[in-house]
Amino acid sequence: LRHRHSGPEADQLRGKGFPLPPGPPRLPFLGNALSIDRVTPWLIYTAWAEKYGPLVYVRLVGKDVIIINSEEVARALLDERSSIYSDRPHFVTNEFFGLDFNSAFLPYGDKWRFHRKLLHQTFRPSSVQDMHPLLLRKARCLAKAIVESPDECLTHLQVHAGSVILAVVYGYEVEPKDDRLVHTMQRLLTTTTRVMTPEREVIASAFPFIMYIPPWMPGSRFRRDAYESRAHSKESLEVPFEWTVNAMASGNAPHSMVEGLLRSYAGQDDDYDVREVIKAVATTAFAAAFSTTEGTLACFVLAMVLNPDVQRRAQADIDMVVNMDRLPNFGDRPSLPYIDAVLREVMRWRPVAPLGLPHATSRSDVYQGYYIPKGAMVISNTWAMTRSSRYPDPEEFIPSRFLSESGTLNEDEVVSVFGGGRRMCPGRHLGETNAWLSIVTLLSCFEFSKIHDAWSEEEVEWENGVARFPRPFPLNVAPRVRAKLLSVE
Numbered sequence: 001l002r003h004r005h006s007g008p009e010a011d012q013l014r015g016k017g018f019p020l021p022p023g024p025p026r027l028p029f030l031g032n033a034l035s036i037d038r039v040t041p042w043l044i045y046t047a048w049a050e051k052y053g054p055l056v057y058v059r060l061v062g063k064d065v066i067i068i069n070s071e072e073v074a075r076a077l078l079d080e081r082s083s084i085y086s087d088r089p090h091f092v093t094n095e096f097f098g099l100d101f102n103s104a105f106l107p108y109g110d111k112w113r114f115h116r117k118l119l120h121q122t123f124r125p126s127s128v129q130d131m132h133p134l135l136l137r138k139a140r141c142l143a144k145a146i147v148e149s150p151d152e153c154l155t156h157l158q159v160h161a162g163s164v165i166l167a168v169v170y171g172y173e174v175e176p177k178d179d180r181l182v183h184t185m186q187r188l189l190t191t192t193t194r195v196m197t198p199e200r201e202v203i204a205s206a207f208p209f210i211m212y213i214p215p216w217m218p219g220s221r222f223r224r225d226a227y228e229s230r231a232h233s234k235e236s237l238e239v240p241f242e243w244t245v246n247a248m249a250s251g252n253a254p255h256s257m258v259e260g261l262l263r264s265y266a267g268q269d270d271d272y273d274v275r276e277v278i279k280a281v282a283t284t285a286f287a288a289a290f291s292t293t294e295g296t297l298a299c300f301v302l303a304m305v306l307n308p309d310v311q312r313r314a315q316a317d318i319d320m321v322v323n324m325d326r327l328p329n330f331g332d333r334p335s336l337p338y339i340d341a342v343l344r345e346v347m348r349w350r351p352v353a354p355l356g357l358p359h360a361t362s363r364s365d366v367y368q369g370y371y372i373p374k375g376a377m378v379i380s381n382t383w384a385m386t387r388s389s390r391y392p393d394p395e396e397f398i399p400s401r402f403l404s405e406s407g408t409l410n411e412d413e414v415v416s417v418f419g420g421g422r423r424m425c426p427g428r429h430l431g432e433t434n435a436w437l438s439i440v441t442l443l444s445c446f447e448f449s450k451i452h453d454a455w456s457e458e459e460v461e462w463e464n465g466v467a468r469f470p471r472p473f474p475l476n477v478a479p480r481v482r483a484k485l486l487s488v489e
């Protein structure tokens, strides 16, 4: 976290006697940050919420950290005071590991604004609508792959996630197995997860010299990791981008984010090197979409395995609306509110980003009498928000909580899972449109069930990297009648 000292304005507020929000007692340097359960910190933050309320202050390794535990406070601060709450904390490891190209880590300012503009151009609702034919084709490919090897169902979800985003961003069609570009891009995510740990950030910011230890000295692992990470980062920025540039040069590039942006910015002078920005937003989109998409679908399959009644009801609805001689498509969406309710409940029940991405304050503030320092890291605890009193029995999977009495969808779109304010996920329309189609296609073609009655969620291991979601777990996948349609498509 870059040290943004409290300025005169902050001192004035502090001088007026506003207290910091309540929180746990001050904890020792290093000790506390490292003792916070790194695997599931949101559980500790949620326990603090019960004790201290919706706004918690904690000082972690010498930094101010504000934790927002309720949607009401998130809206009041992240949305309504977005000019203060839209910065990101500065992690020294981002630059060191070559990850500072990522739009999601940029400080609030003009450069970030330009990235957001390009992201919006590609992922706004009307552009996502143009992607419908591509998404339909991909959902059917996924279903076909599962028919062919149902035992690898969860791996197919991963391939599907990569395949959709590489087609959308670069116009690239992946090979069904061992695709070179998928490996390149996956390497970036694996390295990011391995090197970008809170421990490393704590160590690097406390002992910056560790980043300059020569490769032959003890303790140089840090630096060797950095070489590797920077190489992967460069590769994932350059290789797929070059693929699209070459495809454009040969006149057969399909429409994609990179192709569209290169065309619309061709010959335009700007304050930024537009080609470099296009590379950066493209790799960012891949990194942000891949695990969140795979994760949402893996949580969906887990929910179906654990809740056969929900699965039956969802399938009954589909079978009523969609004739057995065809597969569902986007036109069916308004007639299938329960499927949207299932999707919302998946995102609420096991949010793939339980703490979102941290924001930071760009100036000090006072909220409900509490002083919020400038430069504080602001964590939006989505886990707590998706377990609020608005959702009785929050650990139960109950899609009907999103339906009104007449069976239509209610107003609650669980927006907290996409973050808030000006930093809210720009890929949410694509994320949820693709998830809806994948879910409805899977439900129409397959029945998912436990391998035996005693199997429970406790046996699931969780991926805790860029996103949180179940690692492949054993399950039965049986084709339904509609799966036959896939072979004639």
Ligand code: HEM
Pocket: 103, 104, 105, 116, 119, 123, 284, 285, 286, 288, 289, 292, 293, 296, 352, 353, 356, 357, 358, 359, 417, 418, 419, 420, 421, 422, 423, 424, 425, 426, 427, 428, 430, 431, 432, 435
């Ligand atoms: C279900 C799927 C997804 C979920 C749950 C999700 C969730 C999130 C969350 C919680 C954030 C942090 C927001 C904040 O700081 O307040 C975020 C940021 C972001 N997401 Fe997503 N996301 C999903 C899919 C996608 C997709 C498909 C893309 C791109 C195509 C994408 C691109 C981004 C980008 C670029 C950011 C950084 C925004 C910024 O810093 O300005 N996401 N997402």
